[in-house]
Amino acid sequence: MKLLEPGTVIDGFEVGDCLHAGGMAHIYQVAYAGAAQRGPFPMVMKVPRMTEGDGAENIVGFEVERQILSVLTGPHVPRLVAAGDLTQLPYLVMEQVSGRTLQQWLDDNRAPLPAEEIARLGAAVAQAAHSLHLQDVCHLDLKPANVLIRPDGLAVLLDFGLSCHAHYPDLLAEELRPAVGSPTWMAPEQVVGMRGDPRSDIFAIGVMLYELATRELPFGNPQTSGGLRQRLWMDPVPPRKWRPELPEWLQEVILRCLEPEAARRYASAAHLAFDLSHPQQVQVTDRGRRIRATGFWAHLKRWVRAAGMHYQPSALPSRQIDEVPIIMVAVPNRDVSDATLYSLRGAVSRALGTVPGARLACVSVIDPSETPGHDSASSETTVHRRYLGMLRQWAEPLDLSGQTVSFHILENGDVAQALLRYAQGNQVSMIVMGAATHGLQMQRLLATVPIRVAMAAPCTVVLVKQALPFDxxxxxxxxxxxxxxxxxxxxxxxxxx
Known part of the structure; x- marks a missing residue:
């Protein structure tokens, strides 16, 4: 198909300049024809390539993207405006989102990015992927060119032609070859034809983090099925071998994303975003400390194991997320009874018992006036350490073996606002807090904290009444x-x- 001429009018849309001519589609600037109607935002038109040399996946991908974009919502995807008829001219008109793709970030910054910048970009992408997974969609083609970073730092995901929606037929799996995706970023389970696991997107994010950190690709750019299958058993070179100054926590995160077995990766994109947003809470293992590549014999053993491995279909992405929630417990630090602290522990223990894969975040809010300047005898670091110690002491009676747990001290004069911001920013699934906390005497008159959190929280809130006094x-x-x-x-x- 030849390029559309500027000024061409299609179904009421006037075509402008061609912004991108890719291997699967052309992207044009468009606007409503005539001056009478002006769109609420800038728009682009995506037209799939349909020449004789183009594969069937272009048309199938167009159908998939039209189907999925029509039901996706949220700030992490472009808004769909209109779609053309496949029998005449297939096209998608959608919102043109301002910003730069991760590929542009890589092209504009030849030197590897600082660890803090990598973590910020990775957390934004993970939060966007989590938003898709909550809607039972797996992207399955995440790569730098398909991730756009808006000026406010939010990530927007593009190009859903290879995606999979759990509630719709998977046209790509039914009509095309088993392995569908971009070879550089494809997860091992995709290589053997397994689609629909949200942890495949986590693997792709790991590949992008690896490239941002080292300017190398963890598995190269394989062009054969044999080259693709190597990632079923091979580890990439540790990033710190390329860049010894990289922090161990960042290598821990990257290599965990790139585990060959999906069960050994992050349980959800929300868990990945959590670690990237709180690097000081990352539990570093040998995975983060090593600087040597895995040896031949270890890879040989994995090759033998991979040869007999059977991949199982995944549950609904949203159901998998429900099984690995992030639970936040708000622990008061003053004017609180032992009975309330005891009751909070009991509620948390019950919650963790029902969802063994949950991640626990213990949070306490302190007033900024309690942290004087660094030149004071009681420095900010000292105050935070004291309250962190109190949090850990509160959690000691809990059985947290095998559980991922972290401790956080927030500074804010408005306790409810601090808890709500934390819950929203960290994709918290459940908040556990006292029914009358953070000032028991005042709560008889103003029950502001529990009520405000319960009314405005983006997730489930469990309000715990204190047990009988110990005496x-x-x-x-x-x-x-x-x-x-x-x-x-x-x-x-x-x-x-």
Whole structure:
């Protein structure tokens, strides 16, 4: 198909300049024809290539993108305006989002980016992917050219021609070859034809993080099926071998995204965004410390294991996210009873017991007036360490073996606002807090914190009423022991202790 001439009118849209001529489609600037109607935002028209040499995936991809864009919502995808008829001229008119793609970031910055900048960009992409997964969509073609960073730092994902929606037929899997995607960024399970796992997008984000950090590609740019299959068992060279100054936490995050087995990657894109937003909370293992590539014999063992591996279809992306939520507990740090702290622990323990894959974030809010300047005898660092110690002490009775847990001190004079911002910014699925916390005396008159959080939170809120005071519990236990265990004094003394 030849390029459309500027000034051509199609279904009420006037075509402007060609902005991009890619291998699968052409992108044009468009506007409503005539001056009578002006669009609410700038628009582009995407027209798939349909010449004899173009593959069938161009048309199938067009159908997939039209189907998926029509149901996606949120700030991380362009808004769909109109779609053309496949029998006449297939096209998609959508919002033109301002910003730069990650590919432009790579092209404009020849030197590797600082770790903080890589983490900021990666967290934005992970949050965008999480938004898709909540809507039961896997992108499956994430790469620098398909990720646009807006001026405000938000990531917008482009090009859904290879994507998969769990509630619609997967046309690509039905009509085309088993492995569909861009070879450089394709996850191992995609190589063997398995589509629809949200952790495939996490793998692609890991490839982008690796390139941003090292300017190298973890698996090169394979052009054969044999080259593609190597990622089923091979580890990439550790990023710190290319850049020794990279922090261990960043390598830990990148290599965890690139694990050959999906179960060993981050459980959700929200968990990945959490670690990139809180690098000081990343638990560094040998994965983050090593600087040598995996040896031949280790790769040989993995090759043997990969040869007999069977990939299972994934559950709905949103269901997988429900199984690995981020749970936030708001722990008060002043004017709080032991009964309230005890009750909060019980509620958190029950929540973690029902969702073993959950991540726990323990949060406490302090007033900025409690952290004087660094030249003061009580520095900000000292104050934060003291409150972090209190948080860890509160969490000690919890059984957190095998659980991912982190501790956070927030500074804000408005406790409710601080908790809401944290929950929204970190994709929290559940907030656990006291029904009357952060000032028990004042809560009798102004129950502002629990009510404001419960009304405005973007997720489930569990308000916990405090249990009976410990002295009443002890009295009850003593009465029970005297009435029913008088004939076994030795055992009674053990219970009381």
């Amino acid at each position: 009443q519990l002890a009295a009850t236990d003593r009465g029970y022991a005297q009435d029913h265990l008088a004939d076994r004094p030795a055992r009674v003394s053990k219970v009381m202790i």
